Amino acid sequence: MSELVETAAPGAAPGISAATLPQAFQATVSERGERDALVVHGEKRSMSWHDYAVAVEEVATGLAALGIGRGDTVAIMLSNSPEFHIVDMAALHLGATPFSIYLTSSPEQIAYLFDNADNTVVVAEERFLDVIAATHAPLLKHVVVSDGDRSGTVGNAEVLSLTELRRRRLTGFDFARTWQAVQPSDIATLIYTSGTTGAPKGVELTHENLMFVMHSCNIRFPFGAEGAAISYLPTAHAADRVFSHYLATVTGWPITTVRDAATVFAAVAEARPSWFLGVPRIWEKLRGALLTRFNTLPDEQRVATIGAVSAAIDLVRLEQERADVPPDLRAQVAAAEERVFQPLRKQLGFDRVALLMTGAAPIAPAVHEFFLAIGLPLQEGFGMSETGALGFTNLTTDIRIGKVGLAQPGTEAMLADDGELLLRGPHIMRGYRKDPVRTAEAIDPQGWLHTGDIAVIDEHGWVGIVDRKKELIINAAGKNMSPVNIESALKNASPLIGQVCVIGDRRPFNVALIVLDADSARIFAEEQAITDTSLPALVADPRVRSAVDVAVEQANSRLSRVEQIKAYRLLDTEWLPDSEELTPTMKLRRRGVASKYADLIEDIYRTAARPA
Numbered sequence: 307m308s309e310l311v312e313t314a315a316p317g318a319a320p321g322i323s324a325a326t327l328p329q330a331f332q333a334t335v336s337e338r339g340e341r342d343a344l345v346v347h348g349e350k351r352s353m354s355w356h357d358y359a360v361a362v363e364e365v366a367t368g369l370a371a372l373g374i375g376r377g378d379t380v381a382i383m384l385s386n387s388p389e390f391h392i393v394d395m396a397a398l399h400l401g402a403t404p405f406s407i408y409l410t411s412s413p414e415q416i417a418y419l420f421d422n423a424d425n426t427v428v429v430a431e432e433r434f435l436d437v438i439a440a441t442h443a444p445l446l447k448h449v450v451v452s453d454g455d456r457s458g459t460v461g462n463a464e465v466l467s468l469t470e471l472r473r474r475r476l477t478g479f480d481f482a483r484t485w486q487a488v489q490p491s492d493i494a495t496l497i498y499t500s501g502t503t504g505a506p507k508g509v510e511l512t513h514e515n516l517m518f519v520m521h522s523c524n525i526r527f528p529f530g531a532e533g534a535a536i537s538y539l540p541t542a543h544a545a546d547r548v549f550s551h552y553l554a555t556v557t558g559w560p561i562t563t564v565r566d567a568a569t570v571f572a573a574v575a576e577a578r579p580s581w582f583l584g585v586p587r588i589w590e591k592l593r594g595a596l597l598t599r600f601n602t603l604p605d606e607q608r609v610a611t612i613g614a615v616s617a618a619i620d621l622v623r624l625e626q627e628r629a630d631v632p633p634d635l636r637a638q639v640a641a642a643e644e645r646v647f648q649p650l651r652k653q654l655g656f657d658r659v660a661l662l663m664t665g666a667a668p669i670a671p672a673v674h675e676f677f678l679a680i681g682l683p684l685q686e687g688f689g690m691s692e693t694g695a696l697g698f699t700n701l702t703t704d705i706r707i708g709k710v711g712l713a714q715p716g717t718e719a720m721l722a723d724d725g726e727l728l729l730r731g732p733h734i735m736r737g738y739r740k741d742p743v744r745t746a747e748a749i750d751p752q753g754w755l756h757t758g759d760i761a762v763i764d765e766h767g768w769v770g771i772v773d774r775k776k777e778l779i780i781n782a783a784g785k786n787m788s789p790v791n792i793e794s795a796l797k798n799a800s801p802l803i804g805q806v807c808v809i810g811d812r813r814p815f816n817v818a819l820i821v822l823d824a825d826s827a828r829i830f831a832e833e834q835a836i837t838d839t840s841l842p843a844l845v846a847d848p849r850v851r852s853a854v855d856v857a858v859e860q861a862n863s864r865l866s867r868v869e870q871i872k873a874y875r876l877l878d879t880e881w882l883p884d885s886e887e888l889t890p891t892m893k894l895r896r897r898g899v900a901s902k903y904a905d906l907i908e909d910i911y912r913t914a915a916r917p918a
Contacts, residue, residue: 319529321556322520326513327494328399328485330520330556335359338558344388345562347573353388355558358395361472363481365396368471370479372427372448376401376492379423383407383430383438386537386563389452389468391551393429394541398494399485405496405508406542410884413440415506419498420446422508422739429468432456490514496739497544497691508739509544509691518716518732519548519694520556525715526699527661529557533580536573538564540890544695545665549583575655582662586669587892589684593676594801594826596650614642618679626675626707647681656682661702663687665710666891668771668790670798674707686710688771692748692755693717694733698769709768719769720754726775727761728754760788777896779810785868789896792816795864796871800857801826802850805881805888807899808871809907817910818874819903820854821881842878851876873914875906 320337321330335355343355353361374380380397382404384390390406397404405423407416416437420428426447430438432454438446439460446463455467494513498506523529535554539546554561562577564570571592574582600611617638624631651657662684664674669686677684685700688710698719700711713719718730734755737745749755760772772778773788780786789808796806796818804823810816822844831839834849844850854876862870881887886898900907 318531319520319524319557321558322524322529324556325490325517326488326492327395327516327552327555328488330517331359331362331395331399332485334555334558341558342560343554343558344391345560345577346388347562347564347569347576348566351388352560358388358392361392362395362399364472365392365468366399366481366484367476367479368474369396369402369427370400370484371474371476372471374400374402374427376484376487378402379425379496380404381407381420381423381425381428381430382541383409383428383434384452384541385409385431385565386539386541386546387452387565388563389429390541390563391537391561393450393452393468394495394551395555399481399488401484401488401492403493403496405498406540406547407498408540408542408884408890409434410890411437413437413442417442418505419508422498423496435460435465488513490517493736495547497547498542499691507741507744510736510739511544511691511694512736515694515733515735516548516552517556519696520552522696522714522716522733523553524556527581527702530580530660533557533559533660534577535559535561535581536564536570536577536579537561538567538570538573539583539585543891544689544691545583545891548695549581549663553581571654575653578655578658580658580660582656582659584664585666585892586664586673589664589669589673589677590797590801590804590823591825593673594823594829596680597801598829611646614639614646615676615679618642618647619675622675622678643681651681659683661685663699665689667893668794670794671707672798678705678707688759688769690755690757692735692757693729693731694735696731696733697729706768709770711769712767713769719763719767721761721763722756724775725760725762725772727757727759727769727771729757730754779808779816780812781810781816781868782812782814787816787869792861792865792869792871793818793894795861796820796858799861800853802830802853803857805894807887807894807896809900813911815872815914816869817907817914818858818871819877819899819906820858820874821877821879822850822854824880841880845876845878873910875910 320334324330324333339356340354342352343358344353380402382393394404407419420443424445426445429450429452432451438449449460449463449465450468450471452468456465458465490513492513493510494516495511497509535550537546537550550561562573564573603611617635621631621635621639662682664684665687674684683702685705687699689695689697696714698711698713700706716731720728722728730753758775760775762770773790777789778786779789792808793806797803802822803820805821807819808816827844828839836847858871858874883892884890886902887895889895
């Protein structure tokens with residue numbers, strides 16, 4: 307850690323030299339006191355670092371009065387809001403371990419987390435009282451409501467408001483001494499995995515883990531004194547906690563909280579973030595919206611804009627191939643930079659962005675090259691909850707499509723004999739809560755974390771992810787295939803294809819379930835004068851089916867014969883986040899899909915023509 311501190315950018319981030327998150331917070335408050343800390347998108351509400359600190363002390367005192375101290379856990383069920391940051395930071399100052407719950411969780415899912423975490427307190431919005439009341443939680447003693455004056459009981463638990471909590475006092479409680487006693491080895495948070503391969507696991511991340519992540523990021527992407535962050539992803543996800551909540555704690559950047567993720571790009575236009583992360587689906591939707599906007603421009607402007615984008619994509623492809631770029635093409639793109647791309651980035655709110663990341667799942671090359679073409683430095687990265695969301699990144703000066711990048715400073719990487727990616731470093735989790743068996747399966751005696759991903763590492767250390775080890779397709783002939791690569795080829799072939807699940811494990815050939823992208827389908831309907839734009843009607847429309855047929859044929863032309871899709875079904879439904887088909891961060895739940903659509907999958911294989 308000392309080496310990382312010595313090489314960090316001096317003075318830009320007030321909390322960078324701290325050993326714990328409370329130390330970082332207090333250093334930032336001391337330096338940035340009257341500057342904005344928390345800003346609410348869509349509301350005329352903001353909070354300075356000084357006011358944030360006052361609220362943190364009051365909530366910490368109230369939690370202490372409820373019996374919360376070092377080593378205890380506090381559950382949080384709040385939307386992206388100042389209240390989340392205040393409550394979470396208050397718990398951290400007590401040496402407690404706050405953790406967030408996905409807001410769409412069922413009583414059964416919440417009961418599982420409560421049983422694993424052993425929390426006696428949950429802080430939640432009033433709208434979640436019913437689901438908490440239906441949750442079996444014998445240890446729960448207090449429910450704190452963030453946005454109302456409710457009182458009474460939920461089950462055997464006392465209900466009180468956050469306002470009331472802030473008024474509670476504990477005789478002899480010394481706030482300063484309490485947060486100063488927090489140790490780097492204390493558990494700072496629990497991140498519950500999304501459960502794509504079984505029951506969620508409680509990833510224990512310490513203050514030392516998370517401060518190392520901040521130091522490592524500051525080396526590769528030095529924190530500027532001026533910046534801004536946005537919180538819109540679920541706070542139960544490591545990416546939002548690390549790259550908005552903890553990032554702002556260390557840098558002193560204001561966080562704009564976005565309660566409704568659908569409005570995130572409106573928030574971006576206002577906040578002009580310097581760091582921004584999004585899952586591939588976010589970028590797919592933004593690209594689709596921009597292409598739609600370009601197509602509706604007046605004729606002359608439309609032709610010029612689309613021509614500029616096309617030329618810029620050609621330039622990106624040549625640069626990715628390390629090929630010579632014709633001088634006239636470079637000049638054409640340079641002219642478009644001032645006329646088209648620079649104003650566009652300013653309009654979007656990305657005119658001062660220093661780090662733009664995509665992760666959690668592979669991004670389609672066509673989507674990635676589009677954003678590089680318009681001058682946005684979008685890079686793919688790799689991290690896991692188990693690594694504090696840190697792992698691999700590209701370089702701002704060298705972004706490579708299809709690569710998750712180089713190991714972050716302080717991270718070691720190697721491949722196991724079977725190609726599984728292994729990581730080691732000070733950011734590796736302490737373990738899975740109350741689960742020594744799965745902890746030992748994940749972290750070997752030499753300290754290597756087994757990621758579960760099959761990867762390739764070239765001679766210069768650049769990493770590419772092939773697929774999840776447990777998700778590789780091994781067909782009836784014994785051929786290994788990556789379903790992600792096949793799915794990416796399908797999504798890359800047409801914006802109409804929103805979600806895909808390829809099936810083929812222990813089967814004679816591959817088939818697919820395909821879900822339309824709702825936004826692109828509506829645009830297609832307008833272009834084709836289709837009046838009924840409901841998904842069942844669109845799926846049944848021969849023009850839509852023909853377009854998808856063409857896309858599947860195009861994807862197949864780019865795949866080896868054994869990888870190709872021999873049959874597919876277009877579903878008349880939408881797959882939503884936190885459903886049987888998708889996790890809250892829109893990763894594919896293959897087991898859920900296979901179970902839900904088992905009969906349909908069998909029917910596809912029964913009716914599909916066998917390959918010659």
